[in-house]
Amino acid sequence: MNVKEQIENLRSQVKYHNEKYYDLDQQEITDYEYDQLSNELKKLEAQYPEINSSDSPTKKVGGAVKRELRKVRHDVPVISLQDAFTKDEIYAFVEKVKSQIPNPKFVVELKIDGLSVLIRYREGKLVEGITRGNGEEGESVYENLLEIKSIPETIPTALPYVEVRGEVYMSNEAFEKIMQNQQEIGGKTYKTARNLAAGSLRQLDPYIVRERNLDIFVFNLEISEGREFASHAESFEWLNSLGFPVVPDYEICSNADEVWESISAIGEKRWKLPFGIDGAVVKVDNLDDRRVLGSTSKVPRWAIAFKYPPEQKETVVEDIKVQVGRTGRLAPLAILTPVKLAGTTVSKASLHNQDYIDAKDIRIGDTVVIQKAGDIIPEVIRSVPEKRPTNAIKYMIPDTCPICNSPTVRDDNGADTRCGGNECLAQLIRGITYFASKVAMDIEGFGPSSVDSLMSEGYIKNIADIYHLKEYRDVLIEKGIVGREKSVDNLLNAIDKSKENDLDQLITGFGIKNVGKQTARALTSNFADIDEINNATYDQLIMLPDFGETVANSVLNFFSLNSTGALIDKLKKAGVNTKSKVSDKSKDDRFTGKTFVITGTLPNLKRDEAARLIQMHGGKVSGSVSKKTSFVLAGEEAGSKLTKAEDLGVKIIDEEEFNKMVQ
Numbered sequence: 250m251n252v253k254e255q256i257e258n259l260r261s262q263v264k265y266h267n268e269k270y271y272d273l274d275q276q277e278i279t280d281y282e283y284d285q286l287s288n289e290l291k292k293l294e295a296q297y298p299e300i301n302s303s304d305s306p307t308k309k310v311g312g313a314v315k316r317e318l319r320k321v322r323h324d325v326p327v328i329s330l331q332d333a334f335t336k337d338e339i340y341a342f343v344e345k346v347k348s349q350i351p352n353p354k355f356v357v358e359l360k361i362d363g364l365s366v367l368i369r370y371r372e373g374k375l376v377e378g379i380t381r382g383n384g385e386e387g388e389s390v391y392e393n394l395l396e397i398k399s400i401p402e403t404i405p406t407a408l409p410y411v412e413v414r415g416e417v418y419m420s421n422e423a424f425e426k427i428m429q430n431q432q433e434i435g436g437k438t439y440k441t442a443r444n445l446a447a448g449s450l451r452q453l454d455p456y457i458v459r460e461r462n463l464d465i466f467v468f469n470l471e472i473s474e475g476r477e478f479a480s481h482a483e484s485f486e487w488l489n490s491l492g493f494p495v496v497p498d499y500e501i502c503s504n505a506d507e508v509w510e511s512i513s514a515i516g517e518k519r520w521k522l523p524f525g526i527d528g529a530v531v532k533v534d535n536l537d538d539r540r541v542l543g544s545t546s547k548v549p550r551w552a553i554a555f556k557y558p559p560e561q562k563e564t565v566v567e568d569i570k571v572q573v574g575r576t577g578r579l580a581p582l583a584i585l586t587p588v589k590l591a592g593t594t595v596s597k598a599s600l601h602n603q604d605y606i607d608a609k610d611i612r613i614g615d616t617v618v619i620q621k622a623g624d625i626i627p628e629v630i631r632s633v634p635e636k637r638p639t640n641a642i643k644y645m646i647p648d649t650c651p652i653c654n655s656p657t658v659r660d661d662n663g664a665d666t667r668c669g670g671n672e673c674l675a676q677l678i679r680g681i682t683y684f685a686s687k688v689a690m691d692i693e694g695f696g697p698s699s700v701d702s703l704m705s706e707g708y709i710k711n712i713a714d715i716y717h718l719k720e721y722r723d724v725l726i727e728k729g730i731v732g733r734e735k736s737v738d739n740l741l742n743a744i745d746k747s748k749e750n751d752l753d754q755l756i757t758g759f760g761i762k763n764v765g766k767q768t769a770r771a772l773t774s775n776f777a778d779i780d781e782i783n784n785a786t787y788d789q790l791i792m793l794p795d796f797g798e799t800v801a802n803s804v805l806n807f808f809s810l811n812s813t814g815a816l817i818d819k820l821k822k823a824g825v826n827t828k829s830k831v832s833d834k835s836k837d838d839r840f841t842g843k844t845f846v847i848t849g850t851l852p853n854l855k856r857d858e859a860a861r862l863i864q865m866h867g868g869k870v871s872g873s874v875s876k877k878t879s880f881v882l883a884g885e886e887a888g889s890k891l892t893k894a895e896d897l898g899v900k901i902i903d904e905e906e907f908n909k910m911v912q
């Protein structure tokens with residue numbers, strides 16, 4: 250590869266990972282690996298300035314702006330920070346500042362690993378909140394910020410306009426809780442708290458934000474109209490007095506040694522903090538000094554971010570086990586000699602699939618280097634072949650299912666291996682246990698062991714059979730399969746009670762691929778009953794909060810199966826509720842046969858609230874305007890849909906008129 254190709258290759262890699270990180274909140278590589286790529290690129294670009302770099306990702310900040318959220322221009326471009334990875338670079342930074350500023354003071358702060366937001370206050374009232382976006386233009390996350398308890402909605406100040414910048418993050422505890430829950434319900438999982446925090450903040454549904462316990466640390470006063478501050482530290486005190494949670498434990502230093510000491514101390518306590526940091530930030534304290542130093546187009550010259558190397562440890566792969574998941578996926582898991590890593594003891598790491606194991610040449614008995622991806626989830630970085638014992642064993646995912654012995658098959662489009670048996674007992678047991686679990690139908694006393702024995706005795710083969718168990722009451726008591734009379738009756742009562750559950754519990758219980766509780770709720774708040782969901786089109790599904798192409802197709806797939814139709818019939822016959830209680834508060838069908846298109850930002854109602862109201866009254870919500878559209882409910886910045894409605898002569902209403910219609 251020549252240099253030009255090398256540079257182009259790096260650029261496309263960095264672009265790829267930027268998109269994963271900033272736009273999709275699903276990073277694939279660690280920040281450390283990313284930084285290495287991006288630094289290699291920066292170095293080459295500096296070395297070969299003749300290779301045009303105007304389109305390089307190194308010249309840009311952040312990501313794209315999501316289409317669904319309202320765009321807002323920043324008051325001043327929101328820039329990033331220069332990076333340092335070594336002590337020398339920190340000393341060089343301090344020296345450079347000193348060469349221009351006599352006796353500078355520095356503030357060393359935690360670099361919170363979250364998502365940058367700018368928050369605007371007019372006359373002391375919170376009026377807008379914006380993500381960094383591409384630096385020029387961000388996305389409004391105002392409604393979502395209102396759901397973060399520690400952000401004051403009013404501040405006691407007479408200043409007409411105040412803008413602060415902070416980092417929205419999720420605590421380790423909240424992250425772990427949510428991930429555990431997501432895993433149980435088969436929902437989307439995230440590698441790091443940062444990814445989840447970013448994903449949550451950019452949700453269209455503030456209800457989700459409320460549930461996710463986001464928090465914020467404010468780290469800069471951007472604008473304070475009518476009041477000047479001498480130093481950063483002084484502005485922090487003021488922000489504190491207004492009720493903002495300011496980045497904790499910042500230190501003021503006067504020379505490079507003190508700065509380095511402070512950075513090292515943060516490095517020491519890093520893993521004991523209840524939230525993630527991805528470095529330390531050194532900033533010049535005096536605000537006049539900052540003005541003297543100025544900024545480049547991408548970073549200020551008065552600040553630098555120190556990035557800690559990820560902690561890595563060596564350990565031994567004692568064994569590799571494979572688990573069969575609810576969807577039949579065979580997941581290889583490395584059993585490791587326990588080691589303490591980045592704050593927790595690690596004894597297992599997912600090996601994902603056969604390709605991963607082969608690419609890293611990981612064998613049973615190998616010494617491996619592990620680290621935490623984005624500092625949370627342990628992963629095997631590489632094996633250490635020099636330390637490989639002669640009896641190390643190459644691992645192959647079995648070609649028959651360890652549970653049902655059916656041949657395993659490789660997914661057509663990916664690296665995963667699945668059990669090919671459609672009656673895999675393991676899958677069925679998991680599926681039914683999941684159906685009965687708390688997140689789904691919440692049938693008390695129906696754990697894996699009862700499910701297991703009832704299945705092996707042939708009393709249940711699928712979900713619907715659960716509701717016929719009572720026909721076998723006496724036999725069950727006699728055989729003692731689920732315990733004595735009392736346990737049997739308790740279980741049968743619990744099963745009976747579950748018939749009244751709301752529809753989202755039932756949908757969750759189906760264990761549809763990519764459909765967790767959240768998604769099930771989105772379905773049941775937008776459709777009146779299971780038949781409506783069954784008949785929903787791709788266009789209707791893709792409109793729902795949290796729905797992407799994958800999820801929409803999963804739902805369509807599931808409901809297109811003949812077995813699903815049969816299952817639903819059986820459940821209905823057994824008296825299981827298949828109507829949505831959320832949307833059944835509906836009361837009337839005044840919008841039956843009417844199709845609405847919602848566009849732009851409504852003054853009060855949120856889009857999905859409006860959608861819910863329409864559906865509650867029997868109407869349909871569609872994503873695009875056509876002659877069949879009955880009403881276009883338009884708010885501010887309505888754009889092309891409004892124009893199209895005007896062209897087609899479709900009736901356009903505003904929120905006020907809409908409110909009258911639903912009163």
Ligand SMILES: NC(=O)c1ccc[n+]([C@@H]2O[C@H](COP(=O)([O-])OP(=O)(O)OC[C@H]3O[C@@H](n4cnc5c(N)ncnc54)[C@H](O)[C@@H]3O)[C@@H](O)[C@H]2O)c1
Pocket residue numbers: 266267269270271276277278279280281283284310311328329330332358359360361362363364365366381415416468496527530554
């Ligand atoms: N893993 C990946 O695939 C991937 C991809 C893209 C970016 N990244 C990560 O993102 C970094 C680049 O992101 P960036 O452009 O946001 O810059 P940055 O993370 O290097 O620094 C700027 C950001 O730090 C945040 N910050 C937190 N606490 C702060 C404090 N006390 N003071 C000032 N700022 C504070 C602010 O949000 C600010 O926007 C990379 O170095 C990499 O680690 C990772």
Ligand SMILES: [Zn+2]
Pocket residue numbers: 573650651652653654655668669670673674675676
């Ligand atoms: Zn199987």
